[in-house]
Amino acid sequence: MMENLYLVARIADTRVALRSRAINSVVTVGTPVEVPAAPPHVAGLFALRSRVFTLIDPHVVIGLPAVPVAPGQRVIVVDVAEHGYALLADEIEDVCFIEAPETRIAGKLLPGWARVADAMIEHEGASLLVVDPSHFISLPALKAA
Amino acid sequence: MVQPQFLGRTGTAMDDLLNDFLAETAEILAEAGGAIVAWEADPADRAQLDAIFRFVHTIKGSSGFLALPRVTALSHAAEDALDQVRRGHRTPNAALVSGVLGIIDRLNALCAALGQDGVEPAGDDRDVIGVLSEEQAASANAPFAVAGVPLRRDDDFGADLQSWRSIRVPLPLLDSVMTGVTDIVLARNEFARMLRESGADPSLIASFDRLSDSIAGMRQSVSQMRMQRIDKLFAPLPRIVRDLAQDLGKKIAFQTSGGEVELDREMMENIRDPLIHIVRNAIDHGIEPLEERVAAGKDITATISVSARQSGNQIEIEIGDDGRGLSPDTLVAKAIAARVLTANEARALAPKEKLNLIFRPGFSTAAKVTSVSGRGVGMDIVKANVEKIGGVVELRNEEGRGLTILLRVPMTLTIISGLMVRAAGQYFAIPRGAVREILLESGDTVRIDRVGGGEFATVRGEQYPLLRLEAVLGRGRHHGDDVDDRALVIVRPGQGQSYALSVAAIHDHEELVIKPAAPMIMATGLYAGTTLPDNGRPVLLLDVQGMLAAAAIDASEAGRSHDRMAESDAELLAARNAAQLLLFREAGGRVRGVRLSVIERVEEVPASALFESAGRVQAQIGEDIFAVHAAKTPASDGTQKLLRLHDGCSVLCYPIAEVIDIVRLPDAVQPSVAPGLIAGVVLVGGEPVELIDPYWLMEQYAGGAAALADRLPLCRIADDHDGWGQNFLAPILRSAGYRVAPDGDDADEAHDVLLCLAEDGEAPDEATNDIPVIRLRNSIAATGPGDDTVYRYDRQALLDALRRQVGGQGR
Numbered sequence: 038m039m040e041n042l043y044l045v046a047r048i049a050d051t052r053v054a055l056r057s058r059a060i061n062s063v064v065t066v067g068t069p070v071e072v073p074a075a076p077p078h079v080a081g082l083f084a085l086r087s088r089v090f091t092l093i094d095p096h097v098v099i100g101l102p103a104v105p106v107a108p109g110q111r112v113i114v115v116d117v118a119e120h121g122y123a124l125l126a127d128e129i130e131d132v133c134f135i136e137a138p139e140t141r142i143a144g145k146l147l148p149g150w151a152r153v154a155d156a157m158i159e160h161e162g163a164s165l166l167v168v169d170p171s172h173f174i175s176l177p178a179l180k181a182a
Numbered sequence: 183m184v185q186p187q188f189l190g191r192t193g194t195a196m197d198d199l200l201n202d203f204l205a206e207t208a209e210i211l212a213e214a215g216g217a218i219v220a221w222e223a224d225p226a227d228r229a230q231l232d233a234i235f236r237f238v239h240t241i242k243g244s245s246g247f248l249a250l251p252r253v254t255a256l257s258h259a260a261e262d263a264l265d266q267v268r269r270g271h272r273t274p275n276a277a278l279v280s281g282v283l284g285i286i287d288r289l290n291a292l293c294a295a296l297g298q299d300g301v302e303p304a305g306d307d308r309d310v311i312g313v314l315s316e317e318q319a320a321s322a323n324a325p326f327a328v329a330g331v332p333l334r335r336d337d338d339f340g341a342d343l344q345s346w347r348s349i350r351v352p353l354p355l356l357d358s359v360m361t362g363v364t365d366i367v368l369a370r371n372e373f374a375r376m377l378r379e380s381g382a383d384p385s386l387i388a389s390f391d392r393l394s395d396s397i398a399g400m401r402q403s404v405s406q407m408r409m410q411r412i413d414k415l416f417a418p419l420p421r422i423v424r425d426l427a428q429d430l431g432k433k434i435a436f437q438t439s440g441g442e443v444e445l446d447r448e449m450m451e452n453i454r455d456p457l458i459h460i461v462r463n464a465i466d467h468g469i470e471p472l473e474e475r476v477a478a479g480k481d482i483t484a485t486i487s488v489s490a491r492q493s494g495n496q497i498e499i500e501i502g503d504d505g506r507g508l509s510p511d512t513l514v515a516k517a518i519a520a521r522v523l524t525a526n527e528a529r530a531l532a533p534k535e536k537l538n539l540i541f542r543p544g545f546s547t548a549a550k551v552t553s554v555s556g557r558g559v560g561m562d563i564v565k566a567n568v569e570k571i572g573g574v575v576e577l578r579n580e581e582g583r584g585l586t587i588l589l590r591v592p593m594t595l596t597i598i599s600g601l602m603v604r605a606a607g608q609y610f611a612i613p614r615g616a617v618r619e620i621l622l623e624s625g626d627t628v629r630i631d632r633v634g635g636g637e638f639a640t641v642r643g644e645q646y647p648l649l650r651l652e653a654v655l656g657r658g659r660h661h662g663d664d665v666d667d668r669a670l671v672i673v674r675p676g677q678g679q680s681y682a683l684s685v686a687a688i689h690d691h692e693e694l695v696i697k698p699a700a701p702m703i704m705a706t707g708l709y710a711g712t713t714l715p716d717n718g719r720p721v722l723l724l725d726v727q728g729m730l731a732a733a734a735i736d737a738s739e740a741g742r743s744h745d746r747m748a749e750s751d752a753e754l755l756a757a758r759n760a761a762q763l764l765l766f767r768e769a770g771g772r773v774r775g776v777r778l779s780v781i782e783r784v785e786e787v788p789a790s791a792l793f794e795s796a797g798r799v800q801a802q803i804g805e806d807i808f809a810v811h812a813a814k815t816p817a818s819d820g821t822q823k824l825l826r827l828h829d830g831c832s833v834l835c836y837p838i839a840e841v842i843d844i845v846r847l848p849d850a851v852q853p854s855v856a857p858g859l860i861a862g863v864v865l866v867g868g869e870p871v872e873l874i875d876p877y878w879l880m881e882q883y884a885g886g887a888a889a890l891a892d893r894l895p896l897c898r899i900a901d902d903h904d905g906w907g908q909n910f911l912a913p914i915l916r917s918a919g920y921r922v923a924p925d926g927d928d929a930d931e932a933h934d935v936l937l938c939l940a941e942d943g944e945a946p947d948e949a950t951n952d953i954p955v956i957r958l959r960n961s962i963a964a965t966g967p968g969d970d971t972v973y974r975y976d977r978q979a980l981l982d983a984l985r986r987q988v989g990g991q992g993r
Contacts, residue, residue, distance in 0.1 A: 070722075082699075120701070
C-alpha cells in the first residue's frame with residue numbers, strides 16, 4: 038500500500054508528487070543559519086530534534102532565482118546518503134493514495150525538471166511530475182563548475 | 183587488533199569463549215610479530231624476549247582450555263624454544279627467529295580457519311615445529327650468549343597480569359553508548375538554555391550544574407573508552423618491513439615514534455590498511471636497490487620512519503623514507519602511458535599536481551607490477567579511505583632524497599572543545615586545540631601592516647599572515663559589528679604553521695558535538711562540520727587548515743628558525759666528510775673495503791660487456807671503455823657488478839660480487855708490509871677487512887686508462903643563429919675528438935677555441951683573452967689574400983685550422 042502513497046506539494050512553482058517512502062517528515066522552519074561560500078542551492082542550516090539539516094532551495098536546482106526563506110515555511114525532510122536535508126516547499130497540499138500508475142514522461146520538459154523528474158502521474162484530473170528528492174541535493178554538473 | 187574476519191560465529195557460551203580467544207589471540211599475534219623483530223635486532227633485550235614468551239604462553243594456556251590441539255602444540259613448541267633461550271641454553275639467531283615467526287604465521291592461519299568454521303582444521307604442523315627443533319639439535323652445543331640469570335618459569339607473570347585484566351565489548355555496543363552520551367550532551371545544552379531563559383531559582387540551577395558536571399565526566403570516560411594507543415596500529419609494521427626487505431634484498435632500518443598518541447578506535451580501523459599500503463610502497467618503490475643507494479652517496483641502510491603526533495584535534499601520521507622520492511616527469515610519462523592523462527592535460531599541470539597523479543585511479547608508479555605492491559590497491563584507495571573519515575593525505579617529496587606521506591585524521595568525530603567567534607553577523611566555531619592565543623586587534627601588543635595588498639599581524643615581534651574571516655567566507659563586514667571588538671585568534675592548524683585570524687568578536691568556549699556537514703558544504707573546504715550549541719542554532723565548525731588553502735596563504739613558520747636549519751646542515755656536512763668505507767664481497771667470497779670517496783658509482787653491466795684486449799680486461803659502459811682490474815674476464819654469464827674508481831682524471835673498474843655495507847672508516851689501520859693492492863687491514867664489527875689501496879691500483883693502470891672526456895679540447899660555437907652550428911658543425915667536431923659547448927652556454931669551464939659563424943660579426947670579447955677564434959664564411963671563395971676565414975663546408979681546412987689553434991690535440 039505504501040507504494041501508492043504520495044505527498045503532493047508545490048515546489049519551485051510546480052505541482053509535484055513525491056513518493057512517501059522517500060520522505061522523512063514535513064516540518065516548519067524558523068530562520069535558517071547561512072552557510073557562506075556554499076553552493077547557491079544551499080539555503081542554510083537548521084536544527085530539528087538535535088540534528089542539523091541542510092536546507093535546499095529547489096528553485097535554484099531547477100534553474101530559477103533563489104527565494105528567501107519565510108519564517109514558518111514548511112519544508113520536506115529527506116535523508117540522502119545518511120545526511121539530513123530539507124527541501125523548501127512553496128505549499129504542501131496533501132498526502133494521499135494515488136491509484137493511477139506512474140507513466141513515462143512523454144513530452145519535453147525544461148532541462149532543470151527533466152533531471153529531477155522520474156515519471157508522470159494522474160491525480161484528480163491533473164498531471165503531476167513524480168520527482169525523486171535526492172535529485173535536488175546535487176546541482177547539475179555544468180552549474181556547479 | 184581484533185580482526186573481524188575471525189569473529190564469525192556467535193551463539194553458545196562456548197562460541198563466546200572461542201570468539202574471546204580469537205580476538206585476544208589476533209591481538210597477541212600482531213604484537214608478538216613486532217616484538218620478535220625488535221628482539222632479533224637486539225637479542226640481548228631481555229624484556230622483549232620475556233614479552234614474546236608471555237605471548238605464546240598465554241595462547242598455549244587458553245588453547246589448552248578450549249581443546250585446540252594444533253594451536254596448543256604450536257604455541258608449546260615456540261614456548262619451549264624461547265624458554266631455552268631464556269634459560270641461556272640456546273643462542274638466539276636468525277633461524278630461530280624465522281622459526282618462531284613461522285609458528286606465528288601458522289597460528290594466524292589456524293585462527294582464521296577457526297573463526298570461519300568454528301572448529302580447528304585437521305593438519306600437520308611438524309614442518310614449522312621441525313624448523314625449531316632441528317635448529318635446536320644443531321645448536322645444542324652453542325655457547326651461552328644471552329646475558330642474564332635464568333629465571334623460574336612462571337614467576338614473572340604477576341607484574342603484567344593487571345594489563346590483561348580487561349573485558350571485551352563489541353564495537354556496536356560502544357558506538358551506541360557513544361551516541362547516547364552525545365544525545366545527553368545535546369539535551370543538556372538545550373535544557374541549560376531553557377533554564378537560563380526561565381530565570382529559574384539558584385538551587386535548581388545548582389543541582390542542574392551537578393548533573394551537568396557528571397555528564398561531562400561521563401562524556402570524557404566514554405571518549406576514552408573508544409581511544410586506543412596508536413602503537414596498536416604500528417605493531418604489525420616491523421614484521422612487514424622485515425619480511426619485505428628480506429624478500430627484496432634491501433637493508434632497512436625501521437623506526438616508529440609517538441606510539442603513545444591516542445586515536446579513536448574507528449579511526450584506527452580506517453587507517454590501518456592505508457598505513458600498511460604506504461609502508462609497503464615505500465619499501466618496494468621508494469627505497470632503491472643497494473647499488474643505487476651507494477651510487478647516490480646514501481647510507482646503504484635505508485630508513486623508514488613512522489611517527490604519530492597530536493596536533494590540536496587532529497592526529498598526524500607521517501611515513502617517511504629516504505629513498506628516491508617521486509619524479510614528477512616520470513609520473514606524468516606513466517600517467518600518459520596508462521591513459522590516465524593526455525599529453526595536453528599534462529602540460530597544464532603544476533609540479534604539485536604532477537605529484538598528485540599518484541592518487542588517480544588506475545595509476546601505478548611501479549615500472550612493473552611486483553608481487554609486493556602490485557595488488558590492485560592504489561594510492562587512490564588510500565586517499566579515499568582517509569578522506570572518508572574526514573582526513574587528508576599530503577605528499578612531501580624531495581626527488582632523489584625521499585618521500586614523506588602525511589596522513590592527517592581527526593582524533594575523534596565526536597565532541598571537542600570549541601571557541602565560538604562571530605563574523606558577518608553569525609557565529610562560527612574554531613577547534614580550541616588549534617587556538618594558540620586570543621588578542622584584541624586594537625591592543626598594544628598587536629601591530630597590523632598592510633603591505634602590497636596583503637595584511638600581516640606582528641605580535642610581540644613574531645609575524646603572522648592575517649586572514650579576515652569575512653573575506654575568507656566571501657562576506658562583507660556586518661553593520662552591527664564594533665571595530666573595537668575585533669579580535670585576533672592566533673591559529674596553529676598543524677605543526678610548523680600558524681596565522682592570525684581576524685574575527686568580529688569572540689563569544690565563549692563550549693563543548694561541541696561535531697557532526698559532519700552535508701558533502702556539498704564540506705566540499706567548500708572551509709568547514710570541518712556542524713554543531714549545535716546551547717542556543718539551539720546550528721553553528722559551522724571552521725576548518726582551520728582548509729581556510730589556509732582557500733586563502734592561498736603560506737603560513738609555514740619556516741624561516742623563523744633559520745639558525746637551527748643552518749646548524750643541522752653543518753652537522754650533515756660534517757657527517758658526510760667523515761671518511762667512509764664501502765664494504766664489498768669479491769667473487770671469491772672475500773670481504774674487502776675501499777674508501778667511499780674514490781668510488782664514482784657502482785655499475786651493473788652484462789657480463790658480455792667485459793672483453794679482453796691487448797692482454798688487459800676492459801669494460802664497455804655506455805659509449806666509453808674502461809680498464810678493469812681483473813686477470814681474466816669473469817666466467818659468469820649474467821651481469822657483473824663493477825666499482826668505478828675515479829681519481830679525478832681516469833677511471834678504473836673493480837669487479838665485485840656484491841656491496842655489503844657502508845661503515846665509518848676505523849681509525850686503526852694495520853698497514854701492509856709492501857705496497858700492493860692491499861693497503862692494510864682494519865677491523866669492522868670485529869672482523870678483519872682488507873683495505874684496497876686505490877693509489878697503487880690506479881698506478882698500475884694509469885697508462886692504459888682511457889682519457890676522461892673533460893680532457894678533450896672544448897670548442898664553443900658563437901653566433902649560431904639558425905642552428906647550423908649545433909646541427910651540422912657540432913657532430914663533425916665531436917667525431918674529430920673535440921667537445922662542443924653550445925652558444926650562450928655560460929659554463930664555468932674556459933673553452934679552448936671559439937668558432938664564429940658570423941662573417942662580419944664583431945670580434946667577441948674572447949678574442950682579447952688569448953682564446954683563438956676561427957671564423958667561418960658562407961661563400962666558397964675567399965674575399966682576399968688577407969682573409970683567414972674558413973669556408974664552412976671545407977671539412978679538412980676546418981679541422982686543420984682547429985689543430986693549429988689548439989695545439990694539435992684533436993685526432
